[in-house]
Amino acid sequence: xxxxxxxxxxxxxxxxxxxxxxxxxxxxxxxxxxxxxxxxxxxxxxxxxxxxxxxxxxxxxxxxxxxxxxxxxxxxxxxxxxxxxxxxxxxxxxxxxxxxxxxxxxxxxxxxxxxxxxxxxxxxxxxxxxxxxxxxxxxxxxxxxxxxxxxxxxxxxxxxxxxxxxxxxxxxxxxxxxxxxxxxxxxxxxxxxxxxxxxxxxxxxxxxxxxxxxxxxxxxxxxxxxxxxxxxxxxxxxxxxxxxxxxxxxxxxxxxxxxxxxxxxxxxxxxxxxxxxxxxxxxxxxxxxxxxxxxxxxxxxxxxxxxxxxxxxxxxxxxxxxxxxxxxxxxxx
Numbered sequence: 001x002x003x004x005x006x007x008x009x010x011x012x013x014x015x016x017x018x019x020x021x022x023x024x025x026x027x028x029x030x031x032x033x034x035x036x037x038x039x040x041x042x043x044x045x046x047x048x049x050x051x052x053x054x055x056x057x058x059x060x061x062x063x064x065x066x067x068x069x070x071x072x073x074x075x076x077x078x079x080x081x082x083x084x085x086x087x088x089x090x091x092x093x094x095x096x097x098x099x100x101x102x103x104x105x106x107x108x109x110x111x112x113x114x115x116x117x118x119x120x121x122x123x124x125x126x127x128x129x130x131x132x133x134x135x136x137x138x139x140x141x142x143x144x145x146x147x148x149x150x151x152x153x154x155x156x157x158x159x160x161x162x163x164x165x166x167x168x169x170x171x172x173x174x175x176x177x178x179x180x181x182x183x184x185x186x187x188x189x190x191x192x193x194x195x196x197x198x199x200x201x202x203x204x205x206x207x208x209x210x211x212x213x214x215x216x217x218x219x220x221x222x223x224x225x226x227x228x229x230x231x232x233x234x235x236x237x238x239x240x241x242x243x244x245x246x247x248x249x250x251x252x253x254x255x256x257x258x259x260x261x262x263x264x265x266x267x268x269x270x271x272x273x274x275x276x277x278x279x280x281x282x283x284x285x286x287x288x289x290x291x292x293x294x295x296x297x298x299x300x301x302x303x304x305x306x307x308x309x310x311x312x313x314x315x316x317x318x319x320x321x322x323x324x325x326x327x328x329x330x331x332x333x
Contacts (some may be wrong), residue, residue, distance in 0.1 A: 005076075005170070006029070006076040007076055007077070007080065007170060008032065010080065011033075012034035012052070013082065013281065013282075014053050014281065016052060016083075016268070017143065018031055018116070018141075019055050019146075019171070020063070022146060022176055026173070032063055033071075033072040034067065035067065040065050043060070043063070043065060043333075044063075044193055047060055052143075055228060061312065070096055071095040073099055073102070074097050075163075076102070078102070078176060079102050080102070080108060082107040083108060085108050085111060088112050089112050089115070092126075095127075099127055099164075104135070105136070105156075106137070109191050109278070110192050110285075110291065111192055111288065111291035111295075112289060113123045118188045118189070119136075120185070132159045133160070135157060135167055136184050137154060138157065138187045138243040139152075139154065139242075139246065139248065139250060140189065140242055140246040141157075142165065142254055149174075151176045153179075153246070156168040156179075157181040157182065157184040159181070161182065179242075181243060183241055185229075186244075188231045189233070190225060192292070193225050194248040194251045195259040195285030195287045197217075197225070197251070197310050198252045198258070198263065199261060199286070199315075201214055202257075202265070202267060203263040203311070203314065206269075207267040214253075216333075217252075222239060222240075222248055223300070224307055225239065227304065228303055228308075231296075233297065247294040256300065259285040261283070262279060263283075266277065270291065277321045281323075289308065289316070290312070292305070292312075293308060305330075306328060306332070310327070310328040
């Protein structure tokens with residue numbers, strides 16, 4: 001990697017916008033793919049995203065924006081995907097350019113529903129991208145705090161430490177601190193699971209549970225996360241590191257957390273559909289809940305997942321949230 005790498009971001013939501021902002025601190029030009037012609041034209045004219053993080057102003061001469069996914073895939077060496085997991089499959093169906101020699105970075109916080117695969121696994125299996133060319137961005141880091149330039153932390157996971165460090169350097173700045181990890185599968189699962197636990201925290205809050213219960217819920221959540229990830233990918237990891245516990249805590253407690261907000265609405269009596277219609281952003285944890293439930297169901301020896309099971313029952317089996325969480329309280333310690 002002697003020559004400077006070109007970076008591109010795929011997606012136009014808050015996390016994609018935040019990543020473009022981070023890259024703009026260090027890169028002369030950033031590729032940016034988005035579906036909406038309107039958003040593209042608006043950014044080029046008004047210098048900010050009309051729908052997400054509108055306070056972030058861009059120097060448009062730094063942006064190579066296109067509505068053609070193949071054009072941006074061809075442009076860059078490092079392709080950072082920040083498309084909601086529910087839309088990843090349909091977006092990638094438009095991709096005809098051969099990306100097997102690209103470095104793929106997943107900033108997607110969930111499993112691809114159509115295949116049940118982690119984003120990295122999907123690119124390895126379908127697009128023949130080498131495993132060492134797959135990376136994952138984990139937090140704890142909210143897009144809204146990136147917009148405010150509040151000190152935030154990222155973990156970049158990749159089997160190739162050199163590539164992980166190069167990507168980390170591209171995202172680093174005075175307000176973004178980065179570290180690297182080789183636990184790519186573990187961090188990708190953690191990024192997915194923490195959204196489910198944030199929904200659980202939101203449901204509990206909506207039902208009127210207080211801080212004492214929330215602390216027990218989060219304590220049990222990190223242990224449940226550890227069991228789940230260990231079952232899926234056994235390796236030595238410290239589950240108390242920022243990419244796991246830190247990301248879980250910020251997603252479970254922050255007022256910026258869309259998954260906590262979604263759960264809070266469910267706890268207050270909204271139906272799933274009405275809560276989704278009320279929110280302008282996608283709660284990834286809704287899709288992640290089903291994926292995690294199905295993954296565990298496939299295992300011959302199932303992992304004990306009382307929190308995930310409770311959230312699944314409320315969201316997908318239409319069980320009463322109050323009764324379900326009352327039963328959950330008896331399963332936590």
